Amino acid sequence: xxxxxxxxxxxxxxxxxxxxxxxxxxxxxxxxxxxxxxxxxxxxxxxxxxxxxxxxxxxxxxxxxxxxxxxxxxxxxxxxxxxxxxxxxxxxxxxxxxxxxxxxxxxxxxxxxxxxxxxxxxxxxxxxxxxxxxxxxxxxxxxxxxxxxxxxxxxxxxxxxxxxxxxxxxxxxxxxxxxxxxxxxxxxxxxxxxxxxxxxxxxxxxxxxxxxxxxxxxxxxxxxxxxxxxxxxxxxxxxxxxxxxxxxxxxxxxxxxxxxxxxxxxxxxxxxxxxxxxxxxxxxxxxxxxxxxxxxxxxxxxxxxxxxxxxxxxxxxxxxxxxxxxxxxxxxxxxxxxxxxxxxxxxxxxxxxxxxxxxxxxxxxxxxxxxxxxxxxxxxxxxxxxx
Numbered sequence: 001x002x003x004x005x006x007x008x009x010x011x012x013x014x015x016x017x018x019x020x021x022x023x024x025x026x027x028x029x030x031x032x033x034x035x036x037x038x039x040x041x042x043x044x045x046x047x048x049x050x051x052x053x054x055x056x057x058x059x060x061x062x063x064x065x066x067x068x069x070x071x072x073x074x075x076x077x078x079x080x081x082x083x084x085x086x087x088x089x090x091x092x093x094x095x096x097x098x099x100x101x102x103x104x105x106x107x108x109x110x111x112x113x114x115x116x117x118x119x120x121x122x123x124x125x126x127x128x129x130x131x132x133x134x135x136x137x138x139x140x141x142x143x144x145x146x147x148x149x150x151x152x153x154x155x156x157x158x159x160x161x162x163x164x165x166x167x168x169x170x171x172x173x174x175x176x177x178x179x180x181x182x183x184x185x186x187x188x189x190x191x192x193x194x195x196x197x198x199x200x201x202x203x204x205x206x207x208x209x210x211x212x213x214x215x216x217x218x219x220x221x222x223x224x225x226x227x228x229x230x231x232x233x234x235x236x237x238x239x240x241x242x243x244x245x246x247x248x249x250x251x252x253x254x255x256x257x258x259x260x261x262x263x264x265x266x267x268x269x270x271x272x273x274x275x276x277x278x279x280x281x282x283x284x285x286x287x288x289x290x291x292x293x294x295x296x297x298x299x300x301x302x303x304x305x306x307x308x309x310x311x312x313x314x315x316x317x318x319x320x321x322x323x324x325x326x327x328x329x330x331x332x333x334x335x336x337x338x339x340x341x342x343x344x345x346x347x348x349x350x351x352x353x354x355x356x357x358x359x360x361x362x363x364x365x366x367x368x369x370x371x372x373x374x375x376x377x378x379x380x381x382x383x384x385x386x387x
Contacts, residue, residue: 016221016271018256021264022306023317030324030370035377036335042108042347043375044073046299047098048120048354054310055358063098066353067105070375073347074102075174075298077112078160079125080153087129090159103169110213112174113160115153115199116141116191119177119215119299121309123184135189140234142192150195154202161206172248173203174213174298178238181217182231193235193244200245214242215250215298218281221271225280239284248346249288250298255330256321257305266307268321272333285341296347297334302327302371303352311355315362322352324366331374350374 047066049059067074078095085091095111102109112118118125130152135141143150157175164170179196182188200212216238219225228237235241242249255272271277285295304311304319312319322330331348338345356367 015274016223016269016277018268018270018320019262019265020268020320022258022261022266022312022320023314024320024323026316026318026324026364026366030328030366031373033325033328033332035328035374036332037377038335038348038374039344041335041338041345042073043350044071044075044107044347045350045353046075046119048077049094049098050079050120052354052357054121055313055354057354057357057361060097060101062354062357063101065357067101067107069372072108073110073171073349074107075110075112075119075349076102077118077120077174078114079118080114080116080156081125081127083160084127084156090163092160092163095160095164099164099167099169103167107169108171109167109169110172110174111160111164111170112177112213113157113203114176115156116149116195117177117179117183119174123177124187135187137188139189140192141189142195143198146195150198153195154198157199158202158206161203165207165210170210172211172213173207174215174250175199175203175246176214178216178252179214180232180235180241181228181238188231190232193241196241197245211247211294212245213248213250213296213298214238214246215252216240216242218251218253218284220253220255220277220281221269222276223269243288243291243293246293248294248296250296251285251334252299253297253330253334254299254301254305255333256301256326258307258321261307266320278337281337282340285337289341289343294343294346295338295341296345296349298349299351300334300348301330301352302350302367303355311352313355313358313362316364318364324370327352327367327370328374 047063052059052062076098082094083090116126117123180191180193182190219228256270259267259269288295304322306321359367
């Protein structure tokens with residue numbers, strides 16, 4: 001082993017760091033990678049209408065283009081500030097059309113009911129009439145000092161569940177999103193575990209029959225793990241809270257993401273293949289499975305995570321953080337993790353379907369075709385052929 005290799009093996013951070021030009025040439029590697037079988041794991045994706053619109057796509061048309069693919073599971077969200085635009089008055093039109101389309105396509109649905117956070121940027125969806133001033137940074141948001149917000153959130157999730165609990169396609173309710181973690185690097189406030197517990201109790205009261213899903217970020221590099229542990233040291237991170245409160249624990253699995261732009265290159269963290277990361281992920285999953293809870297990948301990285309908010313898409317090129325072959329590679333890694341857990345993965349949801357459609361509009365269908373390869377190899381033959 002050379003000196004660089006010895007340093008990397010002795011200092012985990014060096015082994016996890018990649019420096020590369022963000023824009024990369026596209027190759028046909030995505031078509032050559034072997035694809036792991038999904039077995040009993042349900043495959044699907046999350047749909048983000050706001051992200052579709054950000055990409056210049058029509059959300060209804062975008063969903064209509066995705067639904068014919070033969071995946072069984074779809075995650076949707078009821079965004080609080082869209083549904084309750086006036087105090088106490090719910091207009092669920094934005095949710096209804098998605099559920100109707102999913103139902104016609106025969107999909108099973110996980111519905112995220114929020115309330116404060118839901119998946120998809122900006123991940124924070126409290127209506128202004130419930131939050132006249134911003135939440136204070138550096139504090140836990142709980143009943144003490146924020147009783148009105150808690151009561152409003154509990155009321156909202158209850159009313160959403162009551163409205164849709166008779167929908168036959170819904171197979172689970174997701175409460176919050178990365179429930180007790182800080183909101184990225186932009187904010188340092190966090191929901192108290194007791195806040196989330198009250199929402200979970202309200203959802204269970206409204207529908208005792210369906211499982212509760214809570215998700216959290218699965219660290220795949222040492223810097224992220226240490227930062228996450230430090231920022232949530234008082235009550236644990238979202239995965240710790242999920243292991244206590246949820247029936248199904250959702251993992252956010254992002255093996256490669258941009259850290260900082262350095263002129264023409266970007267520094268990336270990519271530590272999911274290191275020995276310590278694999279051991280840590282396996283230990284967490286085995287602990288969760290041992291407690292009788294199901295495990296799923298709520299977000300399997302299938303779009304770039306660069307140093308900007310909106311994933312870049314340069315026509316004819318791909319981004320280093322997620323090339324088409326990573327759609328398959330990340331899925332394969334999760335399947336291998338799942339096979340190491342007695343109960344396996346209940347589901348794997350791809351993250352980035354709207355980006356795939358944007359790429360297709362730009363003349364690159366390789367992300368969609370990589371997804372199609374996973375479905376073809378990972379699903380039973382009858383489903384893969386759409387019969």
